[in-house]
Amino acid sequence: MTATLERFRCMACGHEFQEVVQEDEDKERTCPRCRSNSIRKLKKAAEPAE
Amino acid sequence: MGNFTVTIRKKARYVDPGLCNACAECAKVCPVVTPDEYQMGLSSRRAIYIPFPQAVPSSYVLDMEHCLGNNPVACGKCAEACEKKAISFDDRDQIVTREVGTVVVAIGAEVYDPTEMDDYGYTRFENVITSMEFERLICAGGPTEGHFVRPSDQRQPKRIGFVQCVGSRNPRMGRPWCSNICCMNTVKDTLLLADHYPDTRSVVFYQDIRAFGKSFEDMFQRSKEAGVRYVRGLPGEIHEDPRTHHLIVTVENTTSGKLERHELDMVVLSVGLQPPADLRKISSLLTLSKTSDGFFMEAHPKLRPVDAPTRGVYFAGMCESPKDIKDSVCQAGAAASRAGALLNAGKVTIEAITSRIDEAACTSCGVCVRVCPFGAIQWTKGTPAVVVEAMCAGCGSCAAQCKPGAITMRHFTDEQIVAQxxxxxxxxxxxxxxxxxxxxxxxxxxxxxxxxxxxxxxxxxxxxxxxxxxxxxxxxxxxxxxxxxxxxxxxxxxxxxxxxxxxxxxxxxxxxxxxxxxxxxxxxxxxxxxxxxxxxxxxxxxxxxxxxxxxxxxxxxxxxxxxxxxxxxxxxxxxxxxxxxxxxxxxx
Known part of the structure; x- marks a missing residue:
């Protein structure tokens, strides 16, 4: 099972945070700051070119 | 619902249970010696054996993986020794098909393997054992016939430590759940030791003792009164004295805030429980869902605790969540009653709110099939999808996802909601x-x-x-x-x-x-x-x-x-x- 580091933004308070997400994870996501469930998964930042 | 076709593989026993009278003559002549799984590998068995003393039927079975061979017969001593001629090397697995109305899922749980927790030295120190191994060692039917001895020198240990929550309540390891049974299992073990060997001294290292069931608190207090010491704090590491094979446990006692050092003869790791490896397979066969811990999810945690979300399927025992014997028996009884009620109903009332697919509008894309949590939509590529109304629970997930708008939810149509x-x-x-x-x-x-x-x-x-x-x-x-x-x-x-x-x-x-x-x-x-x-x-x-x-x-x-x-x-x-x-x- 692989895990990736994902970025999220809370659509209620604007707080941005990162979380490790397991491949087949089925987890309710909550903002660590305001406890809202309006959590938007952000696109991964582009890998820096070698 | 009420219409399952179950295909079962009936494994070959190589011994006819109708003829075998469990005389044990076959096992006496079998030359193969292999670790006994029932005794946690602490003793051995033969290739022909009875899996455990209470096995039903009480008949021998041949472990073909370890047997010297049946084609050609390389040994055959068991067959020669069997007076009843119950052994047949020609036995083969059989595929049996049954039509059933309900299914009770009772596939149990697995015990955590502490091999990966190197800090506790389970693989390095002989005298670090698991609670399952302890169970065999103290059991009269166990490899030592109930004489509790430590593996390194076969002597009776005087100082025994129990480490709780091994593979439980540890989010860092991805195992955040409480395994429910380990606290009381340890309390019971300490009482057994105090009863069998009054001169032993037990120490329990714990985070919290969860003595929540009927008479459990009383049992916990009895354990304390018997002289068992409970230390709040889990050991960071366990070391061994290579000369005496005694174990040195260092632990922070979080009640006193002091670092303690315990020299013990033996350490028992109170291992937790985990979902069985084949849970995923059963889950996809019966369209069941799992909780974040990986155990099966019931239809409703309070109101339908034994029903699976798929109608006609019920849960019993640990596969739904870790539980003790009493709770497993309760749930099994409830599951049997629920299954009986459905089978005796004669008629089944389906939901009023179900989805309906307009064949003419359906573009046969199959999206609805992927989003239906109940597997209630039948579809083959190139043909319109069809809803099995007896299985549809009416969530409307399919209708919301259907781009051409071919799906209508009875009593909750798009037009009604948009009008609102x-x-x-x-x-x-x-x-x-x-x-x-x-x-x-x-x-x-x-x-x-x-x-x-x-x-x-x-x-x-x-x-x-x-x-x-x-x-x-x-x-x-x-x-x-x-x-x-x-x-x-x-x-x-x-x-x-x-x-x-x-x-x-x-x-x-x-x-x-x-x-x-x-x-x-x-x-x-x-x-x-x-x-x-x-x-x-x-x-x-x-x-x-x-x-x-x-x-x-x-x-x-x-x-x-x-x-x-x-x-x-x-x-x-x-x-x-x-x-x-x-x-x-x-x-x-």
Whole structure:
């Protein structure tokens, strides 16, 4: 099972945070700051070119 | 439901249980010696053996993996010794098919293997054993016939330590759940030791002792009165004295705040439980869902604790959650009763709210099949999908996802819901927070806020759907087209979803809608998502207060932009519905 580091933004308070997400994870996501469930998964930042 | 075809592989025993009288003559002559799984590998067995003393039928079985060979017969001593001629090397696995009405899933759980926890030295030190191995060593039917000895020198240990929560309550290891049974199992073990060997001294290292069941607290107190020492704190590391094989346990006693060093003869790791390896396979066979811990999810945690979300399937025992014998027996009895009730009902009443697929409008894309949590839609590539109404629970996930609009939910049609949206926002929409609430949790949460007389702004307008997954993109966009400043989609928490896991579709849909809104130049924050349970009236009130504040920040220009940003989608089915007769069973 692989895990990736994902970025999220809370659509209620604007707080941005990162979380490790397991491949087949089925987890309710909550903002660590305001406890809202309006959590938007952000696109991964582009890998820096070698 | 009530119509399962089960294919069973009946494994070859190589011994006819009808002839075998368990005389043990075969095992006496068998030359193969292999570790005995039942005794946790602490003793050995032969290739022909009885798996455990209470096995039913009480008949020998041949372990063909270890047998010297049957084709050609390389040994055959057991067959020669058997007077009843019960042994046949020609036995083969059989495939048996049965038609059944209900299925009880009772596949149990697995015990955590502490090999990976090197800090406790399970693989390095002989005298570090698991609670399962302890169980065999102290059992009269065990390898030492109940004489409790330590593995390194076969002497009776005088100082024994128990380490709790090994493979349980450890989020860092991805095992955050409590295994339920280990605390009381250790309390029982300490009492056994105190009873059998009054001169032993037991120490238990724990985080919390959970003695919550009937008579459990009494048992815990008896253990303390018997002289067992309970130290609050889990050891960081265990070392061994190579000369004596004694174990040195260093632990921070969190009650006293002091670092303690314990020299012990033996350490027992109280290992936790985990979902069985084949749970995923059974889960996909019966379209069952899992909790975040990986155990099976019941249909409702309070009201239907033995029912699976798939109708006609019931749970018994540890596969649903770790539990002790008493709870397993209770659940098994309840599962049998529930299964019996369904089988004796004769007739089954199906849900009034089910989906219906218009074959002419269906483009045979198969999306509905993928999103149906109940596996209630049958489809083969190139042909229109068909709903099995006896299996459909009416969440509406399929209808919300169907792009051509070929799916109609009886009593909750798109037209009905859109009409509610339009009517609600017909006047002064800029003063309103528009809420889609699921029938089971969020709507009941709003009710709870009301009956509890909680104060929150009166700006919200709630439209109910059976599941949050019923809320389609078009419904949300229609609310914005009608001038809603803020739209909330709310549903049950993940663990409470009344339609197995339909609300995961809600998350996907809202995620894609945020991107769509952003692309259209509409502030995505104007669409919000919340999980509100029936008991969370307070959360409902809080969310309403927050959304009303958000509403006040939305300018008339923003509302005007979102009114015009999304063109209404003319659906083929909707256009046809305007001219065709109404769908039978629906009220428009």
């Amino acid at each position: 949206v339009r009517a609600t926002l017909a006047q002064r929409p800029e003063e309103k927070v528009f809420v889609f609430a699921c029938n089971w949790c969020s709507y009941a949460g709003a009710d709870m806020a009301g009956i509890s007389r909680m104060q929150y702004p009166a700006s919200n307008r709630v439209v109910r759907t059976m599941c949050s997954a019923r809320v389609s993109e078009e419904m949300v966009l229609e609310a914005f087209r009608c001038g809603a400043p803020v739209v909330l989609v709310s549903g049950c928490h993940y663990a409470d979803c009344h339609y197995i896991n339909a609300n995961r579709q809600t998350v996907k849909r809202v995620q894609s809608m945020w991107a769509k809104l952003e692309k259209a130049g509409v502030r995505p924050e104007r669409l919000q998502l919340e999980w509100i349970s029936a008991a969370e009236g307070q959360k409902f009130a809080k969310v309403m207060r927050q959304l009303d504040e958000l509403r006040r920040t939305v300018t008339p220009e923003e509302i005007e932009r979102s009114r015009k940003a999304f063109k209404p989608k003319v659906r083929r089915a909707a256009a046809e519905a305007a001219t065709a007769a109404p769908v039978p069973g629906t009220a428009t």
